[in-house]
Amino acid sequence: MAQWQELQSLANTSLEQVHQLYSSVALPMEVRQCLADWIEDQNWRQAAEPHSSHAQMLFHSLLALLGDHLGSPGLGDEDFMLKHNLRKARRDLQAAFEECPEKFANLVANLLQEEQQILRLAQAGQQGGVAPAPSTPQQSDRQQEIQRRLADFQAALQDADRAFRHLEDAQDMFDFCYKVHYLPGENRTNDPEYIRQMQGLQAKLQKLDRSRKDVLAQMQQLLGRSETLQDFLQQELGAWRERQQSACLGAHVDTSLLQLETWFTALGEGLFQLLQLLRALGDLRHKVTYERDPLQAELPLLETRLRELLTYLLQNAFVVELQPSMPTSSKRPLVLRTASKFSVRARLLVRLHDRSRRLEAKIHIDRKPPEIRGFRKFNILTSNSKTLVAGDSPQDGLVCDFQHLTLKEQKVGGSGKGSKSPGEGPLAVTEELHLITFTLAYAYRGLELELETSTLPVIIISNNNQLSSAWASILWFNMLSTDPKNQQFFVAPPSAPWPRLAEVLSWQFESVAERGLSKEHLHMLAEKLFGSKPSPESTLAWPKFSKVSSAWQRWHLRSPAPRLLLTHSLPQDSTSGFSFWAWLDGILGLLQEHLKQLWKDGLILGFVSRKQEKKLLKGKRTGTFLIRFSESTLGGVTCTWVEHPESGSPAFRAVVPYTASELASLALPDIIHDYQLLAEENIPENPLQFLYPDRARDEAFGPYYSQRQAGSLMEKKEYLNQRLIRVSSRQANESRQADEELVAATQDLQTLQLQPSGPGPLQPMPCSPGTLQLVPGGPEPPLALQVGSGVPELLQPGPGAVEPQLVLQLVPEGQGMLQVGPRSLGTLQMLPRSLEMLQPVPGVQEMQQVGPGDQGTLQAEPGAVEPQLVLQLVPEGQGMLQVGPSSLGTLQVLPRSLEMLQPVPGVQGMQQVGPGDQGTLQLGPGTLEPSVALQLIPEGQGTVQVGPGSLEPLQPLLESLEALEPVTEELDMQEFLQSLSEEPEPGSGVLETLQAAELMPSTLEAGDSRLERLSPRPARECQQPWGGTAGPLLGLTRCVPQAAPHSWTTATRSCPRPTTQPCPP
């Protein structure tokens, strides 16, 4: 086909060959060009035989065509030369070959053959050159081979078609001659003319016979090649199936069917054409047949073979394009829940169908249920048949999309038991494999078939909590089963070779959080599974993967405490109360919900054994930490950091793992950012400084910190922002963190959340006893407020230490949780109910807010260094007291000089007094001398403590408590403050700074800038909005022990002299 055109499009070197070819040949190129298609369409080779009438016919046809061409109007004046040349060529040809047309036929046949040769060589050369080109780098050799073979196949098919038409002509000619010349009735054996005719007839028949055999041989060859092609397609399809299976398990692979569909359709089309050719050959046989007709013997054979091949092709072409999956858990297909919708799609890759017939696909479940006792039976609700839709555009393909299907279990014998009771069958519900099958009645061009295809086995669950273990089964099956229809797989599930399992596990992480498992991760997992020496030959048994070992169960019964870290004491293979898979799936869930980005960006080391962890951290400087998944908690993540004491070996510390519930209220980067370790002898600090191996914490996690709004206090806000932080405390001699507490340090409007634990460490309250005072609380106010201003020497060793310190201490009541929002440097501390802890916080110039309960906030606004404000509020129940005319009442207490205290309504003020049972109101003393402490005792049993100021000044303050009550009952703030201001206030020398403090909005800036210098973290990070709501806060209350409310102490300390405030350059 179009050989001449192809020839002309060749590269120059090949064109040169063509020119050479035609330079010496008797057939001018003009003629070749003019009649290209006709010349290529004739059987010159056959005509080239001696005395062939065919040759004569062809030769004269050619001359006639040339004549037609010359007379055609298509040749205008500009083609005058061409016209002339053609005319000359016609004359020459006629002169040269009139007598021997078969020579001319031979010439043309050879010429065409030479052309083909040139073409083939050139194309081979081109392919050689094209292969390494970047245009088709993704194509494998096999894919290229398929393309090439498809093209060859189509070309060969055209050849066969042409051969068939020649055969048809030859037969017609023979038939005609036979009918004209063969006269069996008469005896004309003596007629030499008749004998000559008969001989001619016999020769024609011989030729016809040979032509038939030739065509048959061509068909045989074609079928043989198409078998190879089919084999290639089969391999590609197999590879696709494997890819699809991998994709189901979470691998990122290309599962597009487009290419395959094109190939299958092309081959199908070709084979159907071949089938038609064979039928047409059959028709020829019906017209003319003779003894030992090759068509008679070989045609049926060929047709059987071809039909078989077509059937095989079509059967394989019917595939499940989208495996069944529920829209709710699209990343975990093949797990279906009863009564939940799912969808599935089948496709026929051979895009050929009879438009006048409907192709209807039916869907079935468990057509041939396996013989397993207790095997559940299901019905597919909604319509179980669907017409294959063939879109008008060829891209659409033949698709049947089943959507909104649901499954319903068949009740067995009316017993009413819907679900399987344990022990009923050998398989658990999540190990029961079901097959969904499609059938399609296909009919096209006389070929009628029933095609069938099945999904991968699905697992049918009735409850979402079965999803995880069902998915484990899906993993195991698709990883290991050699037969995709083996529903008995879990009767005797094979063990998984570790390398394969590792790959599949990695996919899980890849699909959930876009980053697979590294070699180190897998090494750790292998160690966990196989002991100390994992080898590539190791295999894991199914029960070990997915079932809880009995050893653990025994252990679990002995030690019910769930939050203890007991990994050391456990046997190797049963570290926890859950299966390996459940553990891993917990981590996957955690990643998906909370840690996706961190994992994706590689900040989580994740799977590190304790041994490895120590090895990694040992050589690193103090404060180097890594994030890893807990091995003892379901879905837990923890940080481990290293400390190098001055003497002795390095210590490794880790916090009790955070789980989803904790991370829901505070993201891990923020936890790391604000994390505080409270130690007996130290000031609280964030021990997490450098992410392993050597990356500054804020550099690594900076982008992930939640945004904090710049505290634009000019805006009117209904509520204050809050922020959570977490802290741990430990006793000096403890090697590990036995427990965890949560503390929040907030920037300006924040919330602290405290989560005391059982045996929480005791921290001595650094107050001099003398500063403590008991104040009998009035009966009404159910508020307890305790302010203790610590003795500086106690809190801060070394008198030279300048920083003023603020300490707030809150004790939650009942299930209460305390929230304290300190201003900048986390300076708030919480004490659990039982009051064991008093913790100094090295703030400088804080203003603090405490928001108890959901809504309460306590705010202290520091002006500059000296003035300190502390408010402590305790809400009652849910109620919230507001002070001040606006909703944002402000309660400010300036310890230094009470005159300076002013309520700021609305804008910058902070407000809020919560008169709950356990409310506290705290006042921060300014410097040493003046200290104010308020202490409210809820319901009589509390005590009021006053900070380290002299007792005297405090008394009046306490009296002002009376005034406080009215405040809570909407007393004017001014009055309250004035009553406070009646306090005699010494230390007038610091008045200026107090005034500075008064200018809240403006001095805030100053305070911030100072903070920047004082605190290790940059100011911008302190300006993130707090986005939490009451919800997550409540979530943290569960761990608060139910100790009886006792008393609370809030100690506030400030530096002795404001003038000595450190001002780092």
Add this chain to the structure above:
Amino acid sequence: MGQGSGRQERSKKLELATSETMQAEADVQNDKEETRETKNRHEQLRLVFGMADLKNKAIGLYNIGQTCCLNSLLQVFLMNTHFTGILRRITVPPSASQKRRSVPYQMLLLLEMMQCGKQKAVSPSALAYCLSEHRVKLFVQYDAAQLLLTLWNLVKRQVTNAELIEKLSDLYTIWVQEYMVCQECSFETKRNSNMITLPLSMLDSRSHLLKTLEQCLQHFFFPEKLTGCNMCFCENCGKKTPFLQSMKLAHLPQTLILHLKRFYLTESSSIQKLCHYLPFPQGLDFNAVLTEEQCQADAGEKASWQYELFAVVAHSGSTDCGHYCAYVRSLTECKWYCFDDSEVCQVLWDDVKCTYGHSDLHWGQTAYLLVYMKKNPQ
């Protein structure tokens, strides 16, 4: 003339080569007549033969009446340069009638036709008529293995030169030693026997399908117990006793033909074809397949047991009607060709692999005869 103008250069070459061959052939005949062969001359001739075989790549053979089986076998023979080397040296029969009746001579003529012709295929009619005079009829479907034996025997019988007969035998004959051991008295008999093909069963002793060619070979050389009605008469015991029959491989020829017995007898004693998947390797090392006990050969002989696949005669269809084609790897070009009667095309190993068989395709091509060639001819 037309040809001359169309493809001058090429036809010149062809003519030159043709005349060379003719000359060489004439030389051979002269040699024969003189019966004086110098080694030098011999070497030169071989060179010429090599060139002659190179000349034309692969030419089809027209089917002249159910001759697909014959055509396939002829291609396997004639593409084998070791065979054609012998064939070219045969003595030409003196009379015309003898020429007509001589199978090797007709084969040689056919070979010449194939190599000189311009056609894509030639008709083996003369050879077919010659064969029909030896009771190999036209228009009859043959079993390829059976026809191969007939053909080989005819050739061997009609080659008159003893040296050539010797060479022919060397080229194709497999030598084995058969052992019979009486299980009662340990009396042992052994005899040497030879064969042209190794007929390999596809089923093991428990009628399970064998999975690979290697397994088939192993099974072939696995000792078999003859008990029950298969018991043999032991001279020593003087009665019929159970025997252990075993076979040891003694010698493998240059051209080794394996016959895959892809059929079995059903209970209704009809013959069914076995279409199952049975892969065979391109390279075959008998030392890796057989155990020490299954061989009876010296180290030098064993070292030569390295084979490379040369040809596959494949069958498609059922046992009673079908079609043969041949896949042959040209020894000069090292390329695979598929010969489907008059249709010849170059193929890849992947196409040959399609003859492994497929349990779902009962009408597809399955390898029936495998021809292996020794890797390093000595």
